[in-house]
Amino acid sequence: MSKAGWFDAEAFYAALDAARLGRQLNWKQVAAESGVSASTLTRMAQGKRPDVDGLAALAAWSGLNTNDFVRSVSETATKPEPLAMISTYLRSDPHLSDEAAVALDQLIKATYERLRKEA
Structure with a gap:
């Protein structure tokens, strides 16, 4: 049986790392704030998937939407353009001035x- 959908744990970990950097925290602080064990974060860094509770805790801590990391063989739903998403995120970042976000x-x-x- 082929898998029709899967969770992109590598992409989630990369986004989690960006959230960590944005908050200027180390991984030990992430573990303490999110309620997951440091060993869970270490395993994720090694390419392993978190358990469901760990995933939920990290998503809640980071504000990341786990649906954004679900991949499927057939991407039938219309997805926003990545460039549009980047623009939206930059302009909503409280750490950037309006001028910095535009630049x-x-x-x-x-x-x-x-x-x-080219496609």
Whole structure:
């Protein structure tokens, strides 16, 4: 039986790491604040998947939506363009001034256009 859907634990861990960096925390602090064990975070760094309770705790702590990391063989639902999502996130980041968000947005869009693969 082939899997029709799966959880992209690697992408979730990368996003979790970005949340950690954004909050200027180390992994021990993440473990304490989220209520998961440090060993769970270590296992995730090694490519292992968290258990359901650990995933829920980390999603609640980080504000990440676990649905964003569910992958399927057939992506039938319309998804927002990644560039649009980046722009939205930058402009809603409380750590950036309006001018900084616009500057980063323009830089990313220019780089994206330059490096984009033609479909």
